Amino acid sequence: xxxxxxxxxxxxxxxxxxxxxxxxxxxxxxxxxxxxxxxxxxxxxxxxxxxxxxxxxxxxxxxxxxxxxxxxxxxxxxxxxxxxxxxxxxxxxxxxxxxxxxxxxxxxxxxxxxxxxxxxxxxxxxxxxxxxxxxxxxxxxxxxxxxxxxxxxxxxxxxxxxxxxxxxxxxxxxxxxxxxxxxxxxxxxxxxxxxxxxxxxxxxxxxx
Amino acid sequence: xxxxxxxxxxxxxxxxxxxxxxxxxxxxxxxxxxxxxxxxxxxxxxxxxxxxxxxxxxxxxxxxxxxxxxxxxxxxxxxxxxxxxxxxxxxxxxxxxxxxxxxxxxxxxxxxxxxxxxxxxxxxxxxxxxxxxxxxxxxxxxxxxxxxxxxxxxxxxxxxxxxxxxxxxxxxxxxxxxxxxxxxxxxxxxxxxxxxxxxxxxxxxxxxx
Numbered sequence: 001x002x003x004x005x006x007x008x009x010x011x012x013x014x015x016x017x018x019x020x021x022x023x024x025x026x027x028x029x030x031x032x033x034x035x036x037x038x039x040x041x042x043x044x045x046x047x048x049x050x051x052x053x054x055x056x057x058x059x060x061x062x063x064x065x066x067x068x069x070x071x072x073x074x075x076x077x078x079x080x081x082x083x084x085x086x087x088x089x090x091x092x093x094x095x096x097x098x099x100x101x102x103x104x105x106x107x108x109x110x111x112x113x114x115x116x117x118x119x120x121x122x123x124x125x126x127x128x129x130x131x132x133x134x135x136x137x138x139x140x141x142x143x144x145x146x147x148x149x150x151x152x153x154x155x156x157x158x159x160x161x162x163x164x165x166x167x168x169x170x171x172x173x174x175x176x177x178x179x180x181x182x183x184x185x186x187x188x189x190x191x192x193x194x195x196x197x198x199x200x201x202x203x204x205x206x207x208x
Numbered sequence: 209x210x211x212x213x214x215x216x217x218x219x220x221x222x223x224x225x226x227x228x229x230x231x232x233x234x235x236x237x238x239x240x241x242x243x244x245x246x247x248x249x250x251x252x253x254x255x256x257x258x259x260x261x262x263x264x265x266x267x268x269x270x271x272x273x274x275x276x277x278x279x280x281x282x283x284x285x286x287x288x289x290x291x292x293x294x295x296x297x298x299x300x301x302x303x304x305x306x307x308x309x310x311x312x313x314x315x316x317x318x319x320x321x322x323x324x325x326x327x328x329x330x331x332x333x334x335x336x337x338x339x340x341x342x343x344x345x346x347x348x349x350x351x352x353x354x355x356x357x358x359x360x361x362x363x364x365x366x367x368x369x370x371x372x373x374x375x376x377x378x379x380x381x382x383x384x385x386x387x388x389x390x391x392x393x394x395x396x397x398x399x400x401x402x403x404x405x406x407x408x409x410x411x412x413x414x415x416x417x
Contacts, residue, residue, distance in 0.1 A: 020394055025238035026322045076298065079316055080290040087283050113282070119239045119320040126313035182410035183402075186235060190402030197395035 004151050006140040011155035014204055015141070017120050018163035019197040021127075024120030028164055029189060038168035039161065040104045044093060046157025048115055049124055051089050053153035054146055056082050056125040060132065075129075082125045090115050124156050166196060220339050224346040230323045231354045231401075232408050237323035240314050241355055242397040248371050250310045251359030253300070255352025257315065261292045262324055262351075263344030268292075269332040270340035276333075285328045286319065293318050323347055358400050366391030 017023040024045065031041045059081055064074045094112050098105045105112065115121060128149055134142035143149050170192055179188050230236045244254045268288050276284050297315045300308040308315065318324070327347055332340040363369055365388045368376035376385065390396050
């Protein structure tokens with residue numbers, strides 16, 4: 001329980017997807033122009049994470065690992081298998097969003113199918129794969145079971161939402177400021193993200 | 209031979225290096241550009257790997273483009289890229305183990321690098337293999353040199369070294385110079401990239417939105 005809580009807090013603040021490992025930057029920069037759309041994208045990303053990471057965890061431990069059903073080490077197939085799972089699930093999410101929230105579907109536009117190539121999703125699966133071998137007793141990053149994989153996916157998603165909504169709010173205000181011409185748009189956004197990352201660095205000593 | 213290097217083909221190679229730069233202008237492939245640049249060596253290896261993977265996946269998709277059904281093209285492209293990335297990752301593990309440990313998951317993340325998908329969708333699906341190859345090389349090099357600039361600056365000011373050779377003389381340290389530890393942090397990578405974009409836009413006097 002203690003480990004789970006620690007993993008949860010750590011993944012949101014210390015190992016934040018955006019500020020510590022730069023995952024999902026493309027859609028992060030492109031969709032963070034207003035708070036509402038960015039919240040929608042954040043929720044979509046979290047949902048996809050919640051499905052893909054546990055599925056990939058099961059694949060990794062039950063199929064690809066040495067003691068899996070094939071009885072041999074197939075981890076070299078993990079890239080292809082993970083990306084296929086992600087692409088399939090994104091297709092599913094797209095259909096669900098289109099059915100239940102056409103307005104969100106319209107607002108996300110091209111970025112919904114692009115979640116498939118969002119590094120946050122693939123990155124979470126790859127980090128999960130790395131962390132399986134860590135010892136839960138010594139490292140608060142370790143992922144020891146399906147429950148941990150689930151918690152990791154949820155908290156990474158929350159961290160991502162936190163980052164994108166924060167940036168969107170700042171950018172909404174920044175529309176009224178006088179930024180030097182060549183710095184406008186992308187340049188100033190990067191510098192803002194850098195400053196936000198610095199603020200998040202103060203969590204780095206956090207442990208439970 | 210002269211046909212292979214015609215004006216149009218040279219243009220295909222050169223535009224991603226300047227006017228249509230994948231990182232600075234189209235804002236693609238940012239994630240890995242920032243994550244692997246704390247030192248120069250992984251930045252160079254990453255740039256090379258991406259160049260190789262972009263060019264060869266461009267060629268593969270360009271050869272297959274007439275046989276791929278439109279509806280499932282994304283999955284086909286992803287599988288081709290994933291196969292190439294697996295090869296590169298295994299080669300790195302075999303011949304440059306230290307660097308592959310430093311790059312950790314970011315080699316795998318080349319699969320989801322938007323430069324690749326962008327080039328496959330926008331170029332390789334409609335052009336022949338040779339043009340696609342040049343386009344891939346051009347985009348890869350465009351990406352690589354940004355990595356090298358940021359990696360170089362971060363390593364020089366963060367650790368005082370370049371490729372692990374001490375550059376800043378000890379006399380300077382004796383005079384009170386201190387390495388800027390901030391440079392090795394992720395936050396500085398973003399600010400540096402912001403400044404590179406600023407410089408590039410100020411120089412090219414691109415019409416701004």
